[in-house]
Amino acid sequence: MEETKGIKQAKSISRAQFLAGAAAVGVAGALGPAGQGRAAEPRHGRGLRRRGVVYTVGEGETPGTAWNARRMRADVRAIRDDLHADTIDVTGDGVERLTATAAEAAERGLHIWLQPTLGDAPQRDILEHLAETGRFAERLRRQGAGVDFSVGCEFWLFVPGILPGETVLERIRNLQNGTVDWPRAQRRLADFTAKAAKTGRSVFKGNLSYAAAQSIDDPDWNLFDIVGIDYYSYFPERSGYVRELKRYLRWGKPLAITEFGTCAYVGAPETAGMGWDVVDYDKEPPEIKGDLVRSERVQADYVGELLDVFESMGLYAAMTFEFLTADAPHRPDEPRLDLDMATYALTKAIKDRPDDPASGWHWEPKEAFHAVARRYGAAGHRDQG
Structure with a gap:
């Protein structure tokens, strides 16, 4: 239980702490040597090419919320038939879970954005996990499936050896303590990103990408074919989003929004990606801080507006974050325990027996x-017409 609580705490403060540190020292910057990315042609003004959702595979906090093939198959069908997505962003760790989910998606005719995200493991293991997943992605591609391959997500936080600390929690503590050598961290980030890109190229011959943290993680996009951004901005007017997103088009490559969304309470969009930081995990059971007001409408309006912006700009892809967060159930009768309020999920998990x-x-x-x-x-319908 303590380990799980610690992981959740890390997830809840990691982006905030890094944003604060990065803003203070200007950590963001174009990093790394020129790579081997193709000069793929971007699209503008003709609608999104890929419309998707992030689907996370993982062990779960309990056996009941862990990945299983039966539930995954039902979810993939719902993503295609009910959500009407044409793309699924299969992410997480565990090669078997990743490949089984990607295979099911391919069988259902979905385009696949496959992104292994093994974290808190030796860099060699992360690269081996990446290579094994990429080899499977290449087999799917050769069999005719639509596949884009991402080498990972926000390496600065999840890969040991870039920031000091062997685990996410230790890296967070070092960020809090100010014990980070930013120039060294930049060099290490560039080095690992280049290794990941080289590993991806060695096993996968289709479009390669990476999910970068917005305004923090600015890799050398010459290494990749598609620019990928985890996007959590808030502007009162749509013109603000367009103006900001145009910065990512300067590479002359397709732009994929690899994550975007907000939580289901009043004021969540204004947190600019920190909406999840409203749970007190020191309590047992964990509870929502303060007097938040649940509002699914707030979440729906924000997500809808962002999709309209992405469509208007003709971006390559947008993946809403995320389909399901099973370990944060909805408690309609007890708002203080309604952990779903602090998730970005498009669905709410409801337990048959809330206290069991x-x-x-x-x-x-x-x-x-x-x-x-x-x-x-x-x-x-428009595309088919």
Whole structure:
């Protein structure tokens, strides 16, 4: 339980702490040597090419919330038939889980954005995990499936050896303590990103990308074919999003929004990606801090507006974050324990017996699910027409 609590705490403060440090010292910057990325042609003004959702595979916090093939197959069908997505971003760790989910998606005719994200492991193991997943992606591609391959996500935080600390928690503590040599961290980040790109190229011959943290992680995009950004900005006017996103088009390559979204409470979009930092994990059970007001409409409006912006700009892809967060169930009768309020999921997990850790559960769509489904469905009809 303590280990799980620690992981959740790390997830809840990591982006905030790094943003603060990066803003203070100007850590962001173009890094690394020129690479081997192709000069793929970007699209502008003709609608999104790929409309997707992030689907995370993992061990889960309990056996009941862990990945399993039966539930995964049902989720993939819902992503295609109910959400009307044409793309699934399969991410997480565990080569077997990643490849089984990608294979199911290919069988269902979905385009696949495959992104292994093994973290807190030796760099050699992370690269081997990347290579094994990439070899499978290449087999799918050769068999005719639509596949883009991402070498990972936000290496500065999840890969040991870039920032000091062997685990996410230790790296967070060092960020808090100010014990980070930023120039050295930049060099190490550039070095590992180049190694990951080289590993990806060695096993996968299609489009290669990486999911970079917005305004923090600015890799040398010459290494890749598609620019990938985890995007969590908030502007009161749409013109603010367009102005900011145009910066990522300067490389002359397609732009994929590899994550975007917000949580389901009033004021969440204004947190600019820190909406999850509202849970007190020192309490047992964990509870929501303060007097937040749940609002699925707030989440739906934000996600819908961002999708409209991405469509208007003709970006390569947008993947809403995320389909499901099974370990943060919805408690409609107890707002203080409604952990779903602090998730970005388009669905809410509901336990049959809320106080029983071994309880069965199911998911139900939120308003954001329906907002995305309407847009994806309408866009699909337009594309076919």
